[in-house]
Amino acid sequence: MTKISYLPGHSGSPGTDALPPLAESVDYIASLGKPTAARVLMDARDAGRVAIQPRCGVGGHEEMKALLRELENQAAPDILTLTIDSHTRLKRFEQALRSLNRAPADLNGYPLVSHGYLRGREVNESVTAPLEIRHGSPDARILFDVAVASGITSFEGGGISYNLPYSKAVPLAESLAAWNAVDAVCGELAGLGLIVDRELFGTLTAVLVPPSISLAISVLEAVLAARAGVRCISVSYPQSGHLVQDVAALRAIPVLARTYLPPEVDVHAVLHEFMGVFPKKRGNAEDLIFYGALVARLGGASKLITKTYQEAFGIPDTRANVEGLRLADRANSPLLDFVKADEERVADELSWIVDEVADIVEPVLAAPDTMTAVVDAFAAGRLDIPFSASRYAKSEIIPKRDAEGAIRYLSTGSLPFGDRTRRHNSDLLKGADSTGGPVIGSLLTGLTDDINYFPALFREIRKETQEEDAE
Amino acid sequence: MTKISYLPGHSGSPGTDALPPLAESVDYIASLGKPTAARVLMDARDAGRVAIQPRCGVGGHEEMKALLRELENQAAPDILTLTIDSHTRLKRFEQALRSLNRAPADLNGYPLVSHGYLRGREVNESVTAPLEIRHGSPDARILFDVAVASGITSFEGGGISYNLPYSKAVPLAESLAAWNAVDAVCGELAGLGLIVDRELFGTLTAVLVPPSISLAISVLEAVLAARAGVRCISVSYPQSGHLVQDVAALRAIPVLARTYLPPEVDVHAVLHEFMGVFPKKRGNAEDLIFYGALVARLGGASKLITKTYQEAFGIPDTRANVEGLRLADRANSPLLDFVKADEERVADELSWIVDEVADIVEPVLAAPDTMTAVVDAFAAGRLDIPFSASRYAKSEIIPKRDAEGAIRYLSTGSLPFGDRTRRHNSDLLKGADSTGGPVIGSLLTGLTDDINYFPALFREIRKETQEEDAE
Amino acid sequence: MSHSERRLVILGVAASDSHAVANHLIAHALRGLGFEVENLGTCTPVEEFAQACEQYPDAEAVIIGSLNGHVHEDLRDLPAAREAGRITCPVIVGGNLSVGSKKDPRDLERLKALGVDRILQDPAQLLPALDELRASRTADRQRLPVAS
């Protein structure tokens, strides 16, 4: 591979100057002869199946093409991914470039900006499935421009969801503005006839995220995106691990879309297979992978982002990725039509989720300027996420799994919940595990058990709150 | 590998003279430090999980050990198999030996008799799971003796089920007598403290076998086995592909056991994953494999015999076998507790199955000598199987799938069914596909479609009865 | 068949092989096409095919199915039966013709070497193959006197 000594744009520093005009990229995409991601999602929804997509990204260019080709040949996912390395995500382009030149295998993703859009097009042309950029950039403007120039038709992220879990010190006002710029370009592209699928990262910090937090933040990002001109929005939701809760949360997505979004925006529900601490043993990890895929089906998701049995260990190799995709696709089987969720409980759960989301988002949407209202609400804790990587969320809310494993609020922090919601949550937690020990200690061990929910469920590790094992 | 120029027993011809006495083999088995198959089945049932077992057998000795070790290392099945080649099954020992010496890869199984019991012990010692012999021998006496001497604790077959599907011209009286001898040795072994699991081959000819035929023949074989002294009986049933029918059939097994067998016999339900024409595309085959495993779980089977995605093509390679086992084991996942069959329909179906079995077996069991009664009943068509390989069954009954895919009787031939059963079957078939064409022609195309049920369901092939496709 | 002449074939499954379903269906189908089918069924050694040929000297082909992968060993006596003039009509073989899920074309060569005239995949190929074989035999018979 020839070393890269430049970055796209003006010499020495990253930029978009050298990129082709939007209209050229739109023509290029049309010439590719592959469907857009938006089209694939629509077709999947119409066919009543869940489109399948892996996470995948390696540093080297040839390696990236080989990886995608192999995944396509062996597992034929509906959409493929370029996962971007975490230097690029944080605009640490210099570090990304240095790693790329010295030891590309040290990168945890494909540094698209460093490779440049011509290589991006090469990658795109190497497979027949459309590509999505998955990353985690508080400010993704440069990356987005290179992605569009590469002919990539799906782009993940949002001003809240790609800030708080992914950086420490980027003010929300900055990330919201940066993503507003991205969404505005999507609007322009829609005018040119190209619908870019914009997936929001409802997964957030991935660990014990209450559904109403995930969905509320997606609603706010979706409203902003739609206003900026985005026409296809994928609302992703991270599997909590509790079937009824997850099915209800997925089914809440079209309900919320009808309430908060204009009808001309196409909204898809997307499930991210369990994003928290994965079990280590292969069979257990695979149980969880299949279960996630089944939940996506039952929840009516248009798309599923898969995991692999190597999740607990590190970025998976190609074969593990292939097997994860294949296993997940089994949940699309026509033979499983008989598998049902408990519809009554789903309906009940769904109505609570929709109410909680309303409690959270409506005060924000009632304010004159939504972006400012979002910034203020996070500063005051009226919007919040657990385990924030960023200073700009308070992480006052405390999640807890109830006796059945669904994620509830042990503390709702400063969320503007009504008494009814608060009472409902504490009622639900009555049966949950708790030691008789001192409050803080038990809170932490309880939390650790909840974080390690699946390894504990599969008895890979002991629960901290169960000193004596029942067996 | 050194060539084998002898067969166990006296020089030049097969026999058991050189085999150790039973008591020595019982001691040997105790010294192995592995559980018997009967124990593994009991443990699985107690734990509420389905034990998993592959089919596997290759000609060469080293190859056989390597195959088993690889399956155990990579997929840890609960029980392992020695599938025996079809020369040995038919006591064509000379042909088996010749193939073994010339081209062991030409054998479709492990010729245990030709290898001899010392090698059998070596194979046994190479893995920690207990072994079962799976074959298809109308007269298995020599094979059984070598198996016991090899320390193998599970042996498949029966005087009806390993005759009619597996040979053309062995009279039933002969095979029944031969299997009676095998079962009597199992009785002796029980006296010496060793419980041999005797699996009956309810799969029969595998293609469109009505559940009540499969179960009726297993009941008759089980009664004979129990009388001869067998203490652990696995009643296997071949997946029809219709969930309610299959779950009901599996759950009928303990019901029938309580009715027809003495309480001291331990009876296990075993599911054979779909044994008919398999879909060719990997994903479709895998859908079917997983579905089968789920059916086994819902039906409360103690054990599942797996298939692989190469089923339609030929004897699978090791990797395909590993993947089939792993995939099937996912159905044991604790995360799938929520998956249920329609209990009301299962109960209804179960009661019909039990009634049909009673109609078939009770006249035979009422006769003074059961073996003679079996022989006479087959000669008269009062017992029958479809697609017999043998002259000694009439194959007058004509199976047909109903509109939902369950296997019914289009013609009950000379089965001693009451009017109620007959009417029920024809009612069930009212909605089934049928062309308006001439009766015989449509019968054959209808049958072909039913045989190709899964390839057609997955749209790998067109149905013959649907000239115009609806799409 | 466009002619009224009797056409008879001998059908069966190889010696160690008990797969009955395709055999049942092929017999049905050929009878539907107007053939007389002497169906020897499953587990039929070469010896039994040879005897049937002796019994039905006007048989236009012996059609052997094999699914279990043992076709080579099962047809081991075919060259001897041919040499002895006991099987003179063409031999057609079909089914699953080796052990394993990946197929090696050399296994078909080995079959040819045993004296098999036609190897077919699909039973639907049987009628054209039978017609062709018969046409070429008739042609041969007609040509022979001219040549001698």
Place this chain on the structure above:
Amino acid sequence: MSHSERRLVILGVAASDSHAVANHLIAHALRGLGFEVENLGTCTPVEEFAQACEQYPDAEAVIIGSLNGHVHEDLRDLPAAREAGRITCPVIVGGNLSVGSKKDPRDLERLKALGVDRILQDPAQLLPALDELRASRTADRQRLPVAS
């Protein structure tokens, strides 16, 4: 802790890494053990660790987590910071220390070469490691005057 002395550690996650959960829990746990924890949180470049060391000269260790596989590039400036005397206390690193699901011990060697003193797997190893490091530093300090 069996003594009343103040023990302070500097904690953080490497520069390109935003994994927050282990960081939250480790900070909680160390505080529970009586430590003062200056938690710099996620995405902390070496420069920020160095500044904290200057601010807290009595810090007994810098504890760095890295999960995303980028630890080597993220700690690239560590040797310079050490050479410049800006980080003098021991540096402890833990987490997921290379990209990929199969781990090569050479990647840990590369870390040592960057000047990392201890590489730990489990946060439970932190307390014994801190105690040990402190004991040996105290011993060093006590020994030094004797030797000089």
